[in-house]
Each structure stands twice: as structure tokens, then as C-alpha cells.
Amino acid sequence: MQIGEVAARTELSLRTIRHYEDAGLVVPSARSEGGFPLYTEADVSRLLVVRRMKPLGFTTEEARDLLTAVDRLGADRPGTDGELPPAERAVLVARVRVYEQAATERVEALRAQLTQAEEFAGSLRESLGSGSGAREAVRPRH
Numbered sequence: 600m601q602i603g604e605v606a607a608r609t610e611l612s613l614r615t616i617r618h619y620e621d622a623g624l625v626v627p628s629a630r631s632e633g634g635f636p637l638y639t640e641a642d643v644s645r646l647l648v649v650r651r652m653k654p655l656g657f658t659t660e661e662a663r664d665l666l667t668a669v670d671r672l673g674a675d676r677p678g679t680d681g682e683l684p685p686a687e688r689a690v691l692v693a694r695v696r697v698y699e700q701a702a703t704e705r706v707e708a709l710r711a712q713l714t715q716a717e718e719f720a721g722s723l724r725e726s727l728g729s730g731s732g733a734r735e736a737v738r739p740r741h
Contacts, residue, residue, distance in 0.1 A: 600643075605643055624659065625645045643669070649666075672692065
């Protein structure tokens with residue numbers, strides 16, 4: 600698929616997709632006869648991983664590290680010449696688990712922040728509904 604379709608499917612701008620290409624996070628799987636990049640479902644999946652990592656505060660380098668680990672694990676072919684040595688596989692699995700734990704912690708922090716924001720919005724609604732004006736909204740509750 601062409602970059603416009605990828606942008607629509609991932610909700611990323613063309614500029615962001617090109618930036619991720621430059622950063623090595625995604626490499627178009629092919630080129631059209633005119634030289635335009637073409638992407639596969641796997642490319643879209645990679646971009647979605649990066650898109651999901653960004654709001655959690657992960658850096659481009661961390662996204663690259665995670666994608667590299669996932670790629671290596673995905674290429675593991677037990678019982679063939681493509682089988683990863685057990686020690687390397689364990690290191691890669693541990694690396695992915697570190698990212699999973701970090702994501703879980705960041706989600707919990709965002710939930711706490713959201714709860715505080717909802718409480719604040721609720722206090723504003725209450726003060727406006729009580730007829731006492733907006734001054735009440737900024738007074739601390741005891």
C-alpha cells in the first residue's frame with residue numbers, strides 16, 4: 600500500500616512516517632515502478648507499535664530497541680539453522696518484558712493523572728452548578 604493509505608490506517612502524518620523511516624523504525628517493503636515506497640501489513644504493525652509507545656513517553660531509540668528484539672524473536676526458528684541460542688533468546692525475552700513492565704507502570708501513572716483531572720473537572724462543574732461562581736472551583740477543599 601502507498602504511504603497515504605498507511606497514514607490513514609495508522610493515524611500518523613506523512614511527515615511522521617517519513618521521520619520513522621529516516622530513524623530506521625520502518626523500512627518500506629518495496630518500491631513502485633515510479634520509485635514510491637510501498638508498505639505491507641507488517642510495516643503498518645511496526646508503525647502502530649511506535650505510535651502506541653510515543654504517548655507513554657518512550658523514545659525513538661527505545662522503540663527501535665523493542666522492535667529489534669521483537670524482530671529477532673520473530674525470526675527464531677526452533678529446530679532449524681535459524682534457531683536462536685537459548686541464552687540470546689532469554690536476553691531478548693527479558694528485554695521485551697522490561698518494556699512491557701515499563702508500559703504497565705506508565706499506564707498506571709496516566710490512570711492516576713486522569714483520575715486527578717476528572718476530580719478537578721468535577722469540582723469545576725460543582726462550583727458552576729452551585730450558583731456561587733467560578734471562585735469556589737479554585738478554593739481548596741478541606
